Amino acid sequence: MLRKPRRIIEEVIFESLGPLSARELLAMPREGWESLRAGITDHRSGKCGLVARCVACHGQIYISTSHGRPFFAHYQGADPRCPWYSGKNVHPNDVRAAQYRGHQESEMHRRMCELIAELATLDERCEETKVDEYLPPTQGKHGRYPDVLIDWRDFGRFAVEYQMSHTFQTEVSQRCVHYDREGIPLMWVLSSFDTERVPQAVSDVVHRHRGNAFVLDQQAVNASREQRTLVLTCYMSNGQGYDAPVLIRFDELNFPQSLLPYLEDRLVGPLLEQINSKRLPYFRALRAWGDKMGSLHLTELEKFSERQRIDRLVAAAFSIVAEAAGKPENFASDHPNIRGMLNTFQNSGSLAPYAALLTTLIENTSQHTLLNGKVGEHLQRSINGHRLGQVEQVDEHSAEWKLLRSLLPEALDPFIRQRLISAEKLPDWAQNS
Ligand SMILES: [Zn+2]
DSSP states (O other): OOOOOOOOOOEEEETTTEEEEHHHHHHSOHHHHHHHHHHHHHHHTTSSOOOEEETTTOOBEEEEEETTEEEEEEOTTOOTTSTTOOOOOOOHHHHHHHHHHHHHHHHHHHHHHHHHHHHHHTSTTEEEEEESOOBOOSSSSOOBOOSEEEEETTTEEEEEEEEOSOOOHHHHHHHHHHHHHHTOOEEEEESOOOTTOOOHHHHHHHHHTTTEEEEOOHHHHHHHHHHTSOEEEEEEBOSSSBOOOEEEEGGGSBOOSSSOOBSSOOSSHHHHHHHHHHHHHHHHHHHHHTTOOTTOOOHHHHTOSOHHHHHHHHHHHHHHHHHHTTOOOOSSOSOSSHHHHHHHHHHHSSSGGGHHHHHHHHHTSTTGGGGGSHHHHHHHHHHHHHHTTSSOOOOTTSHHHHHHHHHOHHHHOHHHHHHHHHTTOOOGGGOOO
16 A cells, blocks of 8 residues: 655754754664653643644644554644644554554453552452552542552552553653652553563553563562562563563662652663763763863864863863862863863963853852852953954864763753653763752
């Protein structure tokens, strides 16, 4: 069958983050775009979340998927005159199929929820279980019917939602936002999990559990009966696929303040390791050779003619990070602190072309208040000089900015920064509130 070529939205702008192209979206790791997808849907569900707009029509967009690949899509009611408008996005067949499946599944669903409640009751700490009973809200107007609600002695209350096959992302989001607001930990339990074929609806749930999939299969049921508590089978993402499953008791899980419980954080753990390992040789070299970075074999740096200036920029940036991390170390000069170093380099002009870059860096660190004082004034003077045509300023598209963004993405890559914030894993040095 011939298919009409799909008109896709080629570029969007995320409020407070900046532009993202369809190509950049496709190049992101799954954890990256799933985090944006969840943030956008959560905003629609009433959490602050994320807002993104089509650059052509300014209509709000969300991230949809096709064969496991993400693309931008207009929300319902988009302007049909948008060059990237692709028609109404309800697929009646899909909806009908889901409803049909929903009807078939409801009996099975009920039995599985009762089984979860029964297994929880085996634990002597279990005080009460409720299946599909109305839970009035403590805030707002609307309550919910949690699939299973369990009250544990010493452990408090938590809700279980049992996912059979197809729960829409909006539904997942609304439940997550609701229980988060109510302060009740929520756990999604899956009926099955095929690591070779993970539907997007399931992947969304796994993402919200930080790359952990919890399944109630026969082994988990047997283990629950043996250990007399709720035991689940847990699959953990390793970036490419999933590790071999392990059996875990519910009380072994981490229950963070907000967000969903998990065994191991598989979402941003690998990302942070990757960032740190990229940065480590720079820190080592800076430490070993002071401000002489000549011994570094950095292809990124080879290209520049003004090698020395860039060495100094990297050294200055790393000094800012060291100070922000509470371990002051000046790699760039003999000044006792970064204030003296920055002021001198702005005055002498040697770092003046990077004033905007350094300002953005400082803004996104624990040292952001420096911008209210002399340092801010000096940097601003260089930026103003650029407007007057006196000082050349590098921007986001320059090789220098890209180099620092790749080395210090927690502060300089808005999308990675957002991902760390939403996972509550932004390092202290990059905190600015
Ligand atoms: Zn549009």
